[in-house]
Amino acid sequence: MVNVAILGFGTVGSGVAEVIRKNGEHISERVANQIALKYILDVRDFPDSPFADKIIHDFSVIEQDPEVEVVVETIGGARIAWEFTRRALSAGKSVVTSNKELVATHGYELMQLAKEKNVSYLFEASVGGGIPILKPIRSCLAANELQEITGILNGTTNYILTRMIRAGLSFEEALKEAQANGYAEQNPAADIEGHDACRKICILSSLGFGRQVSPEQVPTQGITDITLSDVDFARSAGMKIKLLGRALRRESDGRVCAYVAPHLVSDESPLANVEGVFNAITVVGDAVGSVMFYGQGAGKMATASAVVADVMEAARAKRYIASNCWEAGGEDVVYSSDEISSRWYVRVGDELDVPGAKRLHAPNAPEGESAWVTDKACTAPVMAAALNGRDVKVMFRVLE
């Protein structure tokens, strides 16, 4: 018997309890051991929940119970979740989480602690919800030197962009609709400003390339400046606008450039056809070429199923899993996105030519503005110099 405690009975935490109950027999069979839910920690009581008898309010009960082998942390954030994770690992318990903020900021330190205590710290659900991505990277693709990871990592912004593209809604209208449908939070900043995607590309980059990449090393641009005319301009070029998280490894010194920004993506690219709340992540390796993982990137049961799969792995391994780790970060891990050349999309507040660029057309674009795609690739500083003095409304890369 493997006893599990869940920290935080919110959306994902209650989903984990449900998956364990619903598929318990099947799960225990596969682990060749019974997975039993012993405690659920929350500040609230849930008298009407079928799990009411599991609810406790004092973390030290879990910490001090030697029967608890696996702790599921679904509190979120990097404050109390951080403290409880450290205490659980220190007490010799494996920890499984969907908490991208905590892994992106303190992943290395927590994995070191797990290693020291010979337990697991697993977080498949922190990227892409239920989509298998971290384990395939560390396992199936392990014989490759990875070269690039590029993904649509945030379902909320992809939903908003899809509704702008498909239904002609404005950004504000699409955001309101996303909120009404439960796809966006009342305070949508973390999604629309790109911070959620930033945390995810940090985790992907750290795991894929081997050293901690931290959010402050990742330039992050959201979608708040994108207008319907940008969508129309893109369409006239056979392109779609997508918010991408990217991590590129430089062959010469192994440094990584990670950033989050909107991109023009050709209609022919598999990423262009990823719509609504779906996520997709492409991974490029030296042997495998390009592979893509696709599915709903969020959702209670999908995310919970990824958490439970990690619980199963921790229950089976009963030790530190060496393949699931990366080395310490540092300034020498990254290089600047200013060094990356690409073609550029730019919308400016006048009708003057942008040198070396092709003008795009949109029937309802605001008068006095124009949008352009450059013919040749160049870096951001070169592009900025070329646009010096111009009123740049929005500027981002074309995905090559």
Next chain:
Amino acid sequence: MVNVAILGFGTVGSGVAEVIRKNGEHISERVANQIALKYILDVRDFPDSPFADKIIHDFSVIEQDPEVEVVVETIGGARIAWEFTRRALSAGKSVVTSNKELVATHGYELMQLAKEKNVSYLFEASVGGGIPILKPIRSCLAANELQEITGILNGTTNYILTRMIRAGLSFEEALKEAQANGYAEQNPAADIEGHDACRKICILSSLGFGRQVSPEQVPTQGITDITLSDVDFARSAGMKIKLLGRALRRESDGRVCAYVAPHLVSDESPLANVEGVFNAITVVGDAVGSVMFYGQGAGKMATASAVVADVMEAARAKRYIASNCWEAGGEDVVYSSDEISSRWYVRVGDELDVPGAKRLHAPNAPEGESAWVTDKACTAPVMAAALNGRDVKVMFRVLE
């Protein structure tokens, strides 16, 4: 040090040797152990190969060398490969393979032997080449009851269909082009008649649903009857023709229906946009919903990288991997595809109405033929009865 022997120095076998040499340092780091290539078994000599000194011609050297821990079988077929696999496992060596025919027909028996000897039998590369699919199913999706697996499993046929759709080539022309480009073999029967896809859906089905499904239990229809007019008829309905392998689990008794056949797929489906030699596999689970895995389904280095990842897993585990197995087969594993209702595409040798069906249009269709899509779902026997006496040229399902 973990010593490896490769059986068969063909495309995949030589790719495995190259990946081990090229990424050896990186690979050994990840396994925390050196992976060393000790022997390559082949009937031929390769005096000009950098691996010439590894070539041997007698399997018993490998069998009797206690230093060899992992055997890579890339011979193919189910005769000599079967014998060598049994002998290697019996000698207490883990075996890794890309041989779909052997796994689809003798997988259960070989896994039982591996279990008995407490070694691994791993075959990630047997489905989808380098695309991670089997390990994600047995690991990341392990908390789910799976409901369906549907995939474009054969790159050759997908290339042919894509060229018919995109370039208007006839089946024969597209096949010739595929052969000229090295995407189809000189004897293309295994691909175009669906047998390759059949073996892959057997493996996916066995692993995903837990009991051996054998090729003779899987009705298999290839693409040899598909003409350019079918492609045009499909286009007029906003659809594409794709050869799919499918496995569907029936909730009531847990039986599985697996089959291979062309399907009409809506342009809106992610599968419709999988083009050329690419493969894609969608897996539907009760918690995760639908996830898709996408990439090149073949290719020397891609397939080799999946083989080497399995070598790494076997080297790390040094024991039987319990999650990578299924139970024995039997007649009670499957149910007939005749029980599955769907809408149908049918092309008939006359112009008469097909009852309850909508007529499709193609500018260059042969005179005197017509094609139809039924409005309502029904089973194959019901459809056959409705078409009784008619000259049916081709008939297959619409993917719902």
